[in-house]
Amino acid sequence: xAGVIQSPRHEVTExxxxxxxxxxxxxxxxxxxxxxxxxxxxLELLIYFNNNVPIDDSGMPEDRFSAKMPNASFSxxxxxxxxxxxxxxxxxxxxxxxxxxxLFFGSGTQLSVL
Amino acid sequence: EDQVTQSPEALRLxxxxxSSLNCSYTxxxxxxxxxxxxxxxxxPEFLFTLYSAxxxxxKERLKxxxxxxxxxxxxxxxxxxxxxxxxxxxxxxxxxxxxxxxxGTRLSIRP
Numbered sequence: 001x002a003g004v005i006q007s008p009r010h011e012v013t014e015x016x017x018x019x020x021x022x023x024x025x026x027x028x029x030x031x032x033x034x035x036x037x038x039x040x041x042x043l044e045l046l047i048y049f050n051n052n053v054p055i056d057d058s059g060m061p062e063d064r065f066s067a068k069m070p071n072a073s074f075s076x077x078x079x080x081x082x083x084x085x086x087x088x089x090x091x092x093x094x095x096x097x098x099x100x101x102x103l104f105f106g107s108g109t110q111l112s113v114l
Numbered sequence: 115e116d117q118v119t120q121s122p123e124a125l126r127l128x129x130x131x132x133s134s135l136n137c138s139y140t141x142x143x144x145x146x147x148x149x150x151x152x153x154x155x156x157x158p159e160f161l162f163t164l165y166s167a168x169x170x171x172x173k174e175r176l177k178x179x180x181x182x183x184x185x186x187x188x189x190x191x192x193x194x195x196x197x198x199x200x201x202x203x204x205x206x207x208x209x210x211x212x213x214x215x216x217x218g219t220r221l222s223i224r225p
Contacts, residue, residue, distance in 0.1 A: 103213065
């Protein structure tokens with residue numbers, strides 16, 4: 001298996017633009033997590049899904065952020081409109097319930113909002 | 115509110131100099147505590163899961179231990195390739211599969 005795949009690897013955009021981050025989890029995994037990492041706040045949980053259904057989105061900063069999981073092999077995190085304070089590394093992770101909650105992380109998307 | 119605090123923020127050691135990293139946690143019933151390693155430009159990589167006080171796990175030069183309030187990651191005779199950020203995370207009984215991370219300890223091993 002290729003592991004968790006995220007795209008793009010880097011994204012540079014201007015304030016006010018829409019940004020879409022993509023994630024393909026490991027096949028067969030039933031949980032998918034979106035995290036954001038910054039130097040100031042560390043690794044923050046934004047939202048997680050179980051069997052494509054959002055379970056907890058309490059970490060989503062505000063209404064500008066939205067996440068979807070239309071099927072078991074694809075998820076998106078959208079920011080509209082983007083702001084400079086959204087600049088961070090966004091990670092997607094997946095796991096199979098009962099597997100000791102071992103999360104498998106993607107390589108992340110480095111987002112810079114100018 | 116569930117909380118994870120790691121110390122120190124950064125640690126520089128000489129090759130072969132053993133030390134320990136600390137992870138203090140506050141959760142409403144611990145389901146599991148996890149240690150991850152993160153290299154620059156990469157996602158975190160799983161190391162250990164601990165479930166109950168008194169439990170220990172080992173992998174090469176690393177040993178993780180757990181008490182009711184904290185966990186330690188002991189590094190014995192480290193090598194330069196052990197340099198990385200080490201992250202601690204917890205999962206509470208009350209929050210299904212929600213996994214919360216600490217801010218990490220940046221470990222640097224000098225040859």
